Amino acid sequence: MAADRSYAYGAAAGLLGDLLLGDPRRGHPVAAFGRAAAAVEDALWHDHRGWGALHTTVCAGGAVALGALAARVVRPSPAASVALTAAAAWAVVGGTSLAREAQAVGAALTAGDIEAARARLPHLCGRDPQALDADGIARAVVESVAENTSDAVVGALVWGAAAGVPGLLGFRAVNTLDAMVGHKSPRHRRFGWASARLDDVAGWPGARLTAVLAAAAGPDPRGAVRAWRADARRHPSPNAGPVEASFAGALGVRLGGTLSYGGRVEHRPVLNGGAGRAVQVPDIGRAVRLSRRVGLLALGTTVAARLLVNGLKGRGK
DSSP states (O other), X not given: OHHHHHHHHHXXXXXXXXXXXXXXXXXXXXXXXXXXXXHHHHHHOOSSHHHHHHHHHHHHHHHHHXXXXXXXXXXXXXXXXXXXXXXXXXXXXOHHHHHHHHHHHHHHHHTTOHHHHHHHGGGTOOBOGGGOOHHHHHHHHHHHHHHHHIIIIIHHHHHHHHHHHHHHHHHHXXXXXXXXXXXXXXXXXXTTHHHHHHHHHHHHHHHHHHHHHHHHHSSOHHHHHHHHHHHGGGSSSTTHHHHHHHHHHHHTBOEEEEEEETTEEEEEEEETTTTOBOOOTHHXXXXXXXXXXXXXXXXXXXXXXXXXXXXXXXHHO
C-alpha cells in the first residue's frame, strides 16, 4: 500500500508541476527520446515491417526498462519514489503546453490575425494551415485539443496507474514513436506499421476513459454519449473517434469533415453532425477548459482505481 501512496503523491505532484510549469523550453526528456529514436531509425531502417517492429521494440522497450530500473533503485526510499514518479509524470504529461498552444491560436484568431494563427497551428497538428479559414483553424484546434487530451494526459495517467513509472515512460515512448514513424509516408508505410498498431493498443483504454470523462465533465453529457455511440466508429482512428465524438457532443459542435495533411485531402465523417453547429473561435477556450477538467478527473480516477484494485488484491492474500 505504501507503493500505491507513493504513486498517488508522485502523480499528483507531477500533474501539478505540469499545470504550474508546463514543458521546459530546452532539454525536454521527450525530445531527448525522440533524438535517440531517430538515431535508432537511421541505424535500422529498411522498408520492411520486421525492421520497424525491431525499432519499436528497442525504443519503447528501452524506455520501459529504464523506468523499471529507476523505480527499483529508489524503491527503498518512499520520498525518492515520490520524487521519481513526480518527475516522470511531469515529463510525459503535456496538458499545459497543449492548452497554451491552443489559446495562442485562439488569441490570434480573436485579434483577426489569421496569418499568425496559421503560423502557430503546426505546433498543434499536421494540418495544412494555408487551406483553412478562421473557422477551419478553430475546428482543427478543437479536434487537436480533444485527441491530445487523451494522448498527452489521460493515456499516460492510465498506464502510470497500471504500471508505475515504467508505464508512464512506456506510454509516452509509444505515442512519440507513432508521431515520428506511424504515419503513411512512403518511408514509414511499412517501417512504422508496428509503432502505429502498438499506439492503437496502448491508447485504447485512455481514449475510452477520456470520452467518459468528457461526457461527465462537459456541459451536455447526453449529447456527448449520443455522439460517441452514433459516430465514433465512423472515424478512421479507433481511439480518436470516441474522444473527438464525445468532445463534439459535450460542446455541441460538429467535428470532422474534409481536411488536408501534407497536400493529401481526406474526407472524414462528420461527428455530431445532426445536433452540433459549426465550430467558432470561442469554442477553443471551451475545449481547453473541458480538457483541463478531464485531466484532473483522470488523475483522481486512475489513482482511485489503482488503490482499489491493489487493496482488493491485498485482502485476497
